Amino acid sequence: MSVIQFPKDFVWGAATASYQIEGAWNEDGKGLSIWDVFSHTPGKVVNGDNGDIACDSYHRYEEDIALMKELGIKAYRFSIAWPRIYPQGSGEVNPKGLEYYHRFVDKLIENGIEPYCTLYHWDLPQALQEKGGWNNRETIDAYLQYAETMFKEFQGKIKYWITFNEPWCVSMLSNYIGAHAPGNQDLQLALDVAHHLFVAHGKTVRMFRELGIEGQIGIAPNLYWYEPYSNRKEDVEAARRKRAWYNEWFLDPLFKGSYPQFMVDWYKKKGAEVNIQPGDMEIIKEPIDFLGINYYSGSLARYKENFEDFDCEEIDEGYEKTDIGWNIYPEGLYKTLTWLTETYGPVPIYITENGACYNDGPVDGRVRDQKRIDYLQKHIIQLNRCIQSGVNLKGYITWSFMDNFEWAEGYSKRFGLVHVDYNTLKRTPKDSFYWYRHLVRTNWLDI
Numbered sequence: 001m002s003v004i005q006f007p008k009d010f011v012w013g014a015a016t017a018s019y020q021i022e023g024a025w026n027e028d029g030k031g032l033s034i035w036d037v038f039s040h041t042p043g044k045v046v047n048g049d050n051g052d053i054a055c056d057s058y059h060r061y062e063e064d065i066a067l068m069k070e071l072g073i074k075a076y077r078f079s080i081a082w083p084r085i086y087p088q089g090s091g092e093v094n095p096k097g098l099e100y101y102h103r104f105v106d107k108l109i110e111n112g113i114e115p116y117c118t119l120y121h122w123d124l125p126q127a128l129q130e131k132g133g134w135n136n137r138e139t140i141d142a143y144l145q146y147a148e149t150m151f152k153e154f155q156g157k158i159k160y161w162i163t164f165n166e167p168w169c170v171s172m173l174s175n176y177i178g179a180h181a182p183g184n185q186d187l188q189l190a191l192d193v194a195h196h197l198f199v200a201h202g203k204t205v206r207m208f209r210e211l212g213i214e215g216q217i218g219i220a221p222n223l224y225w226y227e228p229y230s231n232r233k234e235d236v237e238a239a240r241r242k243r244a245w246y247n248e249w250f251l252d253p254l255f256k257g258s259y260p261q262f263m264v265d266w267y268k269k270k271g272a273e274v275n276i277q278p279g280d281m282e283i284i285k286e287p288i289d290f291l292g293i294n295y296y297s298g299s300l301a302r303y304k305e306n307f308e309d310f311d312c313e314e315i316d317e318g319y320e321k322t323d324i325g326w327n328i329y330p331e332g333l334y335k336t337l338t339w340l341t342e343t344y345g346p347v348p349i350y351i352t353e354n355g356a357c358y359n360d361g362p363v364d365g366r367v368r369d370q371k372r373i374d375y376l377q378k379h380i381i382q383l384n385r386c387i388q389s390g391v392n393l394k395g396y397i398t399w400s401f402m403d404n405f406e407w408a409e410g411y412s413k414r415f416g417l418v419h420v421d422y423n424t425l426k427r428t429p430k431d432s433f434y435w436y437r438h439l440v441r442t443n444w445l446d447i
């Protein structure tokens with residue numbers, strides 16, 4: 001046995017998001033979100049599930065925070081539901097929405113847990129979607145108003161802010177692949193949405209600085225790692241395109257103020273190009289304080305002419321998979337973070353999401369989720385490699401604190417350290433909860 005020791009100020013946390021846990025979909029003045037509409041549309045979500053109740057955390061947050069305290073985490077990453085604050089997306093603020101999040105954040109702080117707040121984790125006010133949503137540049141102004149309200153309202157309470165969760169999901173998954181709300185399937189639209197998110201991000205960071213808000217601000221892209229199936233030029237190029245589809249396209253603008261040219265050319269061949277207005281790229285690369293990285297998986301990539309979007313197919317070389325079908329590829333986390341540091345410099349990084357879907361349930365009151373423990377351990381070992389390799393890694397926030405609404409998969413896919421019985425809403429800490437508690441308390445891993 002050997003021991004891996006993490007830096008003494010390393011931040012251990014857990015994450016959730018508003019639409020996935022809160023429920024109370026139409027309470028206390030909350031406006032509709034695009035996910036209320038999408039999940040209520042037949043055929044969009046497995047089993048017709050929706051977030052109307054979810055984990056009912058809107059009403060049970062004190063119980064949840066007590067469990068977080070027992071877990072011993074120092075950071076809790078959550079998101080604010082924009083439609084609770086601005087039911088129509090802009091205009092009149094809903095005081096009950098502000099009151100809820102003040103009660104929630106105060107309770108976190110009272111329990112010694114640092115709030116890490118994601119301003120946008122996909123639940124766009126439906127009223128804005130009806131005016132074009134993220135395809136309409138005016139949504140950027142509504143987002144800025146929302147962000148400014150939150151910065152001023154929670155000044156001194158919330159010191160870690162994330163502008164957007166997973167811009168790739170908001171743009172490509174939701175507007176090109178179409179699996180998430182609002183469910184469009186248009187590459188040009190997806191590129192424009194991504195660009196508008198970037199402009200909103202850059203303007204928000206600039207505003208955060210100009211307002212002199214105490215704290216740090218960043219963004220949380222989801223990154224994947226692909227290795228070429230062989231050293232044939234075609235395979236190397238295919239893997240490069242596949243990585244850029246997720247990674248460079250969402251990082252180059254932030255750090256270089258430009259899109260990767262080889263991908264601009266690729267998209268142009270597909271008939272799509274980004275509509276950049278003068279000054280946009282300068283705004284987008286407004287320096288951030290940290291980068292949140294969401295990492296789950298990766299694969300091998302092999303050239304296949306006219307296959308899907310990138311003349312590239314994923315080759316499943318016998319990777320073990322989790323219950324959502326994603327490859328378990330912990331070395332991909334090391335490759336991603338070292339590549340990122342080599343490419344963009346020693347930007348402070350938090351892993352803002354990493355975790356595994358396993359659908360274990362309680363047997364005799366205990367949830368034996370050893371596979372989740374194995375997944376987490378394998379990935380956390382890679383983080384230690386990263387630190388030893390010079391990656392400026394500040395913390396690890398696992399996905400997820402509790403089982404919750406897994407978007408188009410509904411409640412059929414479980415990622416939590418805490419099991420939720422959706423009939424009774426009973427919370428049951430899993431074996432992984434106790435494993436993670438030991439890691440958080442000792443700051444070292446036995447391997």
Ligand SMILES: OC[C@H]1NNC[C@@H](O)[C@@H]1O
Nearest residue numbers: 017166294353399406415
């Ligand atoms: O699919 C698991 C997670 N991935 N990132 C965004 C979260 O909202 C998801 O639940």
